Amino acid sequence: MLNAGKAIKVSIYLSDGATYQGVPVYSSILDFLFFRGVAGATVFKGVAGFGADHHMHSANLVEISDRLPIKIEFIETREKVDDLLGKLEVLAGSGLIEMQETTVAKPAQVSKPKMPVLPAHLKIEGKAQMMRIYLSEEDRWKDKPLHEALVAALRANDIAGVTVYRGILGYGAHRRIHKDKPLLSSHHGSIMLSAIDTADKLRAFLPLVDQMVEEGLVVFSDVDIIKYAYRALDVEPGAAAAEQRSVSESKQVRP
Numbered sequence: 656m657l658n659a660g661k662a663i664k665v666s667i668y669l670s671d672g673a674t675y676q677g678v679p680v681y682s683s684i685l686d687f688l689f690f691r692g693v694a695g696a697t698v699f700k701g702v703a704g705f706g707a708d709h710h711m712h713s714a715n716l717v718e719i720s721d722r723l724p725i726k727i728e729f730i731e732t733r734e735k736v737d738d739l740l741g742k743l744e745v746l747a748g749s750g751l752i753e754m755q756e757t758t759v760a761k762p763a764q765v766s767k768p769k770m771p772v773l774p775a776h777l778k779i780e781g782k783a784q785m786m787r788i789y790l791s792e793e794d795r796w797k798d799k800p801l802h803e804a805l806v807a808a809l810r811a812n813d814i815a816g817v818t819v820y821r822g823i824l825g826y827g828a829h830r831r832i833h834k835d836k837p838l839l840s841s842h843h844g845s846i847m848l849s850a851i852d853t854a855d856k857l858r859a860f861l862p863l864v865d866q867m868v869e870e871g872l873v874v875f876s877d878v879d880i881i882k883y884a885y886r887a888l889d890v891e892p893g894a895a896a897a898e899q900r901s902v903s904e905s906k907q908v909r910p
Contacts, residue, residue: 665729665753667752669750701724781879782878787873789873790846794869809848812860814852851880
């Protein structure tokens, strides 16, 4: 965080058409400054100007030039600038880098969010089960594609989440090869549904699967859940631990 006091203002002058390893130089420099923790940077694009080659560049409604001047400007501490300067010289290439001593009278502050801040990054782990259902794309349930009907049934039974995958190549019990043909609508491909929730909830759903699936394969597997989430500021310190203890009952998990 930049504090009030002495600092250095750095200005980097480039051509809009300049590239570094196939990427616009200004974009490469901006990414470098961002990921190196610079307090802030701004890219300015000129409408006319000339550089060391003394060629005049301008833009108008008839012709939009890609050789217009670009300026990147940022303010940082002397120590930070010295640390960045070597790489900036490489990125700028034939461009000009200017440094001026300046004084930060009032540093910028992070805007107050309208919604609660989510600062705590939580990693929640636990045990659950995965149910996979293998079907044919042509299978139906009450005049509706079976996989769509199963998704609706899983949602209605409050299963945490399900994803439908379409096979591009494979075979099943009939030993018939099924291959996805982009130019043809075969409707004979393989479909797999993958759902994750607690073992009790998935086992309770199984009787409905028995009714809906006339021919297919259902597989259960034990899985380890690793869930990444954020905790709002107003959550009590013990809430995270409580959530971790009850992760097996979480309804936000996705396969």
